[in-house]
Amino acid sequence: MSRLERGSEAIGYVGVFFVAFVLVFGVIELLPGIELGPIVKCAISSVSGQASQCDETVSAMPDEESESPVDSGDREMQRRESRISRLEDEDNRERRASPSPSVSSKQGKTGKGTSSGLAGPGVPGTKKPKIPDVPAWPPRDEGSGLYASESPNAGDYAMKDVVGVAANATSGAWPEAAKNLHHYLENSGKPLEQDVDGMLKDSVSFKEQAAITQKEVIKSAISEAKGDGGDGPITYPVNTGWNAFYFTDSDNWFYALGGISYNWTGYVTVFPPSQLGGEWSYDWFGQVNIYDRYNWDGTKSTKIGPFNVTDKQLGRFHVVGLAQEYDAVGSSSQLHEKGSLRP
Numbered sequence: 001m002s003r004l005e006r007g008s009e010a011i012g013y014v015g016v017f018f019v020a021f022v023l024v025f026g027v028i029e030l031l032p033g034i035e036l037g038p039i040v041k042c043a044i045s046s047v048s049g050q051a052s053q054c055d056e057t058v059s060a061m062p063d064e065e066s067e068s069p070v071d072s073g074d075r076e077m078q079r080r081e082s083r084i085s086r087l088e089d090e091d092n093r094e095r096r097a098s099p100s101p102s103v104s105s106k107q108g109k110t111g112k113g114t115s116s117g118l119a120g121p122g123v124p125g126t127k128k129p130k131i132p133d134v135p136a137w138p139p140r141d142e143g144s145g146l147y148a149s150e151s152p153n154a155g156d157y158a159m160k161d162v163v164g165v166a167a168n169a170t171s172g173a174w175p176e177a178a179k180n181l182h183h184y185l186e187n188s189g190k191p192l193e194q195d196v197d198g199m200l201k202d203s204v205s206f207k208e209q210a211a212i213t214q215k216e217v218i219k220s221a222i223s224e225a226k227g228d229g230g231d232g233p234i235t236y237p238v239n240t241g242w243n244a245f246y247f248t249d250s251d252n253w254f255y256a257l258g259g260i261s262y263n264w265t266g267y268v269t270v271f272p273p274s275q276l277g278g279e280w281s282y283d284w285f286g287q288v289n290i291y292d293r294y295n296w297d298g299t300k301s302t303k304i305g306p307f308n309v310t311d312k313q314l315g316r317f318h319v320v321g322l323a324q325e326y327d328a329v330g331s332s333s334q335l336h337e338k339g340s341l342r343p
Contacts, residue, residue, distance in 0.1 A: 110136040111239050117217030119239035126269050132239035134289045138261045143295040143325050144315030152320035160322050177255035187324045194330035203250040210288050221270045222280045222343045235269040260292040279340040288332040295325040
């Protein structure tokens with residue numbers, strides 16, 4: 001189920017009136033001086049999945065220099081080409097102002113995550129080791145397609161205004177979802193920092209899943225320490241591989257990211273039991289790091305008022321250069337925990 005499907009229940013109150021209001025006034029703001037009838041028709045057609053009608057809209061726009069309601073075929077073609085050229089000029093100016101994602105989305109120095117989560121051999125004692133760097137981000141999926149590989153039409157511009165106003169309307173209930181969507185529409189392609197402490201607070205299932213990974217690393221450290229025959233505390237650097245997680249208990253984060261990859265970095269000190277066969281104790285210092293490629297590459301749709309809005313339509317903004325996919329990244333604050341485990 002896509003973010004949009006889950007969101008339909010909460011934003012259904014927008015209704016026919018809201019969508020119609022936004023369409024009309026969004027177009028007025030975007031294209032002042034243009035006859036509203038054809039543009040509104042184009043925007044509605046775009047929302048309902050009939051973007052081809054926007055070609056008719058472009059040719060149906062009146063030319064300010066025209067004095068006769070009847071034009072020859074050549075005159076009609078000239079008007080059409082003039083309107084398309086004007087839209088393309090605006091679009092090209094916006095694209096030139098936007099940095100390339102290959103330049104703005106680079107990760108810094110990286111470490112190497114391991115299946116056990118232990119990033120190196122243990123060192124006797126409790127001295128803090130060097131904290132490993134986060135592993136290289138997981139491979140990106142294909143997303144919606146090549147950025148700015150097609151030219152936008154009038155319906156794309158109108159639809160972008162509609163989506164922006166809808167994001168504002170839902171920012172109170174889903175602040176992170178609205179923030180991420182606005183960043184997509186801002187068209188910079190730059191990575192956007194995420195509130196990982198907020199994720200752990202808002203999503204109990206994410207906190208529990210991260211804790212499961214944490215305990216697996218601690219067990220690995222205890223197993224290593226036992227194998228080394230340690231009779232005192234041993235400290236291990238921690239850097240896990242990337243783990244997948246999908247939000248199901250937080251609408252805010254479900255709409256913001258859907259699914260993420262996460263890992264732990266930090267260190268853990270394990271202490272042998274004071275009695276034979278007793279529990280090992282541990283002292284854990286670590287932070288949760290997350291990564292997700294923000295894009296709209298699904299095949300789902302949802303009903304908002306009288307319209308079906310699809311992931312494909314939102315992904316189209318990237319393809320026509322009106323929005324840009326980006327890397328969503330973040331790290332929690334340093335988390336400290338003491339406890340005990342029986343190996």
